Amino acid sequence: xxxxxxxxxxxxxxxxxxxxxxxxxxxxxxxxxxxxxxxxxxxxxxxxxxxxxxxxxxxxxxxxxxxxxxxxxxxxxxxxxxxxxxxxxxxxxxxxxxxxxxxxxxxxxxxxxxxxxxxxxxxxxxxxxxxxxxxxxxxxxxxxxxxxxxxxxxxxxxxxxxxxxxxxxxxxxxxxxxxxxxxxxxxxxxxxxxxxxxxxxxxxxxxxxxxxxxxxxxxxxxxxx
Numbered sequence: 001x002x003x004x005x006x007x008x009x010x011x012x013x014x015x016x017x018x019x020x021x022x023x024x025x026x027x028x029x030x031x032x033x034x035x036x037x038x039x040x041x042x043x044x045x046x047x048x049x050x051x052x053x054x055x056x057x058x059x060x061x062x063x064x065x066x067x068x069x070x071x072x073x074x075x076x077x078x079x080x081x082x083x084x085x086x087x088x089x090x091x092x093x094x095x096x097x098x099x100x101x102x103x104x105x106x107x108x109x110x111x112x113x114x115x116x117x118x119x120x121x122x123x124x125x126x127x128x129x130x131x132x133x134x135x136x137x138x139x140x141x142x143x144x145x146x147x148x149x150x151x152x153x154x155x156x157x158x159x160x161x162x163x164x165x166x167x168x169x170x171x172x173x174x175x176x177x178x179x180x181x182x183x184x185x186x187x188x189x190x191x192x193x194x195x196x197x198x199x200x201x202x203x204x205x206x207x208x209x210x211x212x213x214x215x216x217x218x219x220x221x222x223x224x225x
Contacts, residue, residue: 001056002054002055002056002171002172002176003054003055003056004052004054004176004177005052005053005054005055005133005136006051006053007051007129007132007133009046009047009049009051011051011132012046012049012096012125012128012129012132013128014042014045014046014121014124014125014128015124015128016038016039016042018123018124018127018128019038019117019120019121019124020038020120022119022120022123022124023038023116023117023120037113037114038117041103041107041114041117041118041121042117042121042124044103044118045099045100045103045118045121045122045125046121046125047099048097048099048100048102048103049096049097049099049100049125049129050095050096050097050098050099051094051095051096051129052094052095052176052177052178053092053093053094053095053129053133053177054092054093054094054171054172054173054176054177055090055091055092055133055137055171056070056090056091056092056170056171057088057089057090057091057199058070058088058089058091058170059087059088060083060086060087060088060089060198061087062080062083062084062086064080065077065080066080067079067083069089069091069166069196070091070170071166071170072163072166072170074159074160074163076157076158076159076160077157077158078152078156078157078159079152079157079158079159079196082149082150082198083149083152083196083198085200085202086149086198086199086200087199088198088199089196089197089198089199090137090148090196090197090199091170091171091195091196092133092151092171092194092195092197093167093168093171093173093176093177093179093192093193093194093195094126094129094130094133094177094192094193094194095126095177095178095179095189095191095192095193096122096125096126096129096189096191096192097178097189098189100118100121100122100125100189100190100191101122101188101189101190101191103118103122104118104119104122122190122191126191126192126193130151130193130195134148134151134197141199145201146199146201147199147200147201147202147203148197148198148199148200149197149198149199149200150197151193151195151196151197152195152196152197152198153193153194153195153196154167154185154194154195155185161185162185164181164185164187165181165185167194167195167196168194171194173194
């Protein structure tokens with residue numbers, strides 16, 4: 001069964017630090033003029049959000065680097081490491097809608113700097129929506145005393161991008177959440193994500209914001225990297 005979730009825009013936080021990270025500021029800070037522009041464009045993207053997600057649960061079997069996920073098979077050392085010890089997984093797709101794409105297109109003609117900011121704000125927005133989706137799902141699974149692994153998307157490491165087609169086929173993303181896949185395997189709207197999330201009986205204490213935000217990722221048996 002495929003389930004669909006939505007979120008009110010008020011539930012989404014486009015974290016300023018994440019926008020700066022996507023913009024490549026690192027430990028430096030933007031000047032006052034740039035800061036003002038970042039805040040204005042981020043707010044514009046925020047007001048454009050239309051958050052939807054679809055997901056299903058399926059049995060998986062991990063055998064070495066080969067993973068059987070429902071009706072398809074994946075060969076990936078990275079994904080098998082991430083799913084080690086899991087017998088089930090969540091397949092999901094999520095989007096914040098086409099609004100961010102329209103803003104990016106508008107500023108591509110008017111202000112390249114603003115277009116880059118809109119790209120960063122859109123990326124931070126979809127990450128925030130995915131974090132909220134995972135938090136909701138984790139709460140629902142508490143009664144089963146099971147835990148979620150970090151989400152793992154096609155195109156990450158050796159998890160082939162071609163498996164986007166498998167996820168879209170299983171999830172019916174165009175029908176369920178209005179996200180389509182181009183011939184080059186890019187998602188439209190662009191601020192969309194598809195991923196596999198392992199369900200484990202072991203609490204790995206994984207960082208809710210994912211591997212990139214965790215200082216233990218290099219020593220973690222379930223890290224995506």
